Amino acid sequence: MIKLIATDMDGTFLKADQTYDYDHFEKLHQQMNDQGIRWVVASGNQYFQLKSYFKDYPDTIFVAENGAYIRDENEIYSLNYFEEDTFQKVLGIIQTIPDVRFLVCGQASAYTIDTNPQSYFDRLHGYYHELNWIHDYSELDDNILKFALACPPEKTEAIVLELQEKLGDLAEPTSSGHGDIDVIQPGMNKAKGLATLGKIVDVSLDEMAAFGDGGNDLEMLREVGLGVAMSNADPRVTAVSDATTTDNEEQGVLSFLDTLLNEQKK
Numbered sequence: 001m002i003k004l005i006a007t008d009m010d011g012t013f014l015k016a017d018q019t020y021d022y023d024h025f026e027k028l029h030q031q032m033n034d035q036g037i038r039w040v041v042a043s044g045n046q047y048f049q050l051k052s053y054f055k056d057y058p059d060t061i062f063v064a065e066n067g068a069y070i071r072d073e074n075e076i077y078s079l080n081y082f083e084e085d086t087f088q089k090v091l092g093i094i095q096t097i098p099d100v101r102f103l104v105c106g107q108a109s110a111y112t113i114d115t116n117p118q119s120y121f122d123r124l125h126g127y128y129h130e131l132n133w134i135h136d137y138s139e140l141d142d143n144i145l146k147f148a149l150a151c152p153p154e155k156t157e158a159i160v161l162e163l164q165e166k167l168g169d170l171a172e173p174t175s176s177g178h179g180d181i182d183v184i185q186p187g188m189n190k191a192k193g194l195a196t197l198g199k200i201v202d203v204s205l206d207e208m209a210a211f212g213d214g215g216n217d218l219e220m221l222r223e224v225g226l227g228v229a230m231s232n233a234d235p236r237v238t239a240v241s242d243a244t245t246t247d248n249e250e251q252g253v254l255s256f257l258d259t260l261l262n263e264q265k266k
Helices: 009-013 022-034 047-052 084-094 118-125 153-167 190-201 215-223 235-240 252-265
Strands: 004-007 038-042 061-064 069-071 076-079 101-106 110-113 131-134 144-150 172-177 180-184 208-212 226-230 243-245
Touching (some): 004 190, 009 208, 022 038, 076 190, 110 118, 190 215, 215 226, 215 235, 226 252
Parallel strands (some): 004 038, 004 208, 038 061
Antiparallel strands (some): 061 069, 172 180
C-alpha cells in the first residue's frame, strides 16, 4: 500500500512551460487526502520556487535542494548544511573549474557574485525566487545547502568527472544533464531526504512511490517501493525504475496517479 507519493518537478511533473494540469491535480489531491496519502515534492530546486507551484495546497511537503531542506508551509522537518570550513574548501575548488558560473544556495536565499552578467541573474531568478547579488563570499550569513553550477551542455559530463576527482569526500556533484550540475553534501540525495521524512511521518521507503526523469532521481527511484520513470527519462533512470509513464508534456505523473489511486481504493 502506497502511503506517500513524491515527484520531481522539471521534466517530470511540470510541462516545458512550467505549468501542470491544475484541475486534474486538484481532483487527484483530494483522492490522496481521502486515502491518507502524503503529497511530496522532491527536487533539486529552491524551497521558495517549489512552494510557488502549490500555494493552494499547504499540506505539500517539500524535499528541496536534493534533500538538504525538508519542510512544509509551517514546519521545518530537516535541515542539513555545509560546515564553514568545508564550504570554503568546496568554494575554492569550484572556482578553479573553467567555463562554470555558479550560485551558492542557502536556506534564506541563493547568491551569485556581482561579476556575473545581469542576464545570468535574470535567467536563474525564475528558478530561485529568493536570489541576491553579493560582492564577496565573505558577506554570506546563511546556512549553505548546495552549489548550483551552469556550464556548456556538451561539457557537463567531463566537468562532473573533474569535480568528483577534485572534491573527494568533501562534496558530490550530481547532474540531470543539459549544463546543470549541483554540488551537494556527501550522501545528500532525494532518497536520503525521503528516508529522513519517512521516519518523521512513519512511512517506510517501501510504502512510497516516486516519479523522476534525471540523474539526481536515480537513488530515489531505486530505493522507494514504486519508482516510476517518465518516457522522456535518462536511460539510467528507466533502468532502475519499476514502471514507466508517458512524458511530462502529456502529464504522465497525473495519468499514472489516476490508475494507482483507483487501484488502491478497491
